Amino acid sequence: MRRRIAGLDVHTSVDDVAGLDVLLWHHGSPQTGAILPPVQRAADAHGLAVVSVARPAYAGSPRQPGRTVADVAAGLVPVLEALGVASVVSVGASGGGPHALACAAAMPELVGQVVTFASPAPFTDDEAWFAGMQAPGGLRSAVEGEGSRRRFAETDEFDSEQFVDADFAALEGEWASLGVDAGAAEADGPEGLIDDDLAFTRPWGVALAEVSASVLLVQGERDRVIPPAHARMLEASLPHATLDLHPDDGHVSVLRHLEAALAR
Template identity: 50%
Template sequence: MVFIQDLHLRDGRTLRVHDSAADHELDSAFTVLWQHGSPQTGALLKPLLSAAAARGIRLLSYGRPGYGGSSGLPGRDVAAAAADVEQLADALGIGRFAVMGASGGGPHALACAALLPERVSAVGCLASLAPLDADGFDWFAGMATDGASLRAAQLGRAERTAYEETVEFDPDSFIEADYNALAGPWAALGADVGLASAAGPDGLIDDDLAFVAPWGFPVAEIDVPVLVVQGRRDRVVPPSHGDWLSRRLPRAELWLRPDDGHISVLEACPAVMDWLSARP
């Protein structure tokens, strides 16, 4: 059972929060906060809940602004996630916690590490983008459709919004292992993406605009342990991003999974939870 509540933030916005500690039976457990991908609602998906329950972990998530019942915040940067997470943790009485993020959730997980270092014990990032201003590699190289949605975001909100009105999913974005994951253990992910997309593109557009703008914190100064998990065959976030992050983050460890794409890499989530639990 997952407890869902709407948290009212200091600026008047609402944040929809999902908490596996129904009836507070896991209040004192090791806590992991999940940063969802783009687009998703922020709901806790069955594979994550099962892995957390097997380990006695309290799992939290929330819909980023514009997703899943959370108020929008046009113009937000990646760093803004840390302020929302801080208020979430305060409201729930959680002092210290770990953070996991996948795909679009990866940069937001890193924001928590950078800006809440006294509270975040460790971070796990799966298939995370690197900052656009990262030196030493071609940020768009290897992306399906040549990163068209992110290139549109570089031109501004109007251009990114216009792109969303005509875009169609490119089936070559995923490899066979990705489609197998979506047809099997991660079917809930595909369903959740559908729900988020049906609610409108605002959250996704705001995410993309934030990814191609300055993030609001220096990645190289993050001083908590970070596990970077990357599929070598990822066509959405190419492996060069994971490589860059693992070389620039001072306390990073890289797990490069040779046969995984963008979705199948999520099969590593239980092992990532184990890694986080060993760094309370």
């Protein structure tokens, strides 16, 4: 079901999620926020309803200029209050990872567990932060500000070398819906992706050391989009984090471990 709550475009797997335990899905960059079939299947296997919200400037959620990672989490508080959910497993893929963690900081009484897949770590203003990224142009331009990031968007083209064979296999198989949804998000324009990159390269507004939830950091060791060093930086910053490395996976194929991650 799709509805508007607190000004945001909200998708739920059932009409009424009041009193239910939910998987709060934080989509990657770019995506529309629609509930993807493999996410639904994994949630169903563990008795969880799904709530997925398009971040500002994606799909039907209006742009919030200058938004931070913490701002997005704060905007989700009234959504979850209105829905009346009982508890939350906050799950973020790629660009959704920082927002999954921020929700644990913003709603510690509601979010007891967090799972991230290939999440970027907080920006360090250090060249090492970009090491291992095949195509960091968008993030590098974002460091210079919104004008620079917008100019980059005018000529940006997807670099297929970012993905390894396992990623393409995932996009042709179980996670084909992710590729289709990314295409739909791109057709809506670059605003969401621009604002995500700007948020990732400025302070998040989140104190990771104060996150009380247990966090599982799932990471492919062959990832050329968000390299494994980011998962290790997050592990070092979070008090209750476990690093789950997969040597054969890249940026997309690591999502095949979603159901196993929920089981853990």
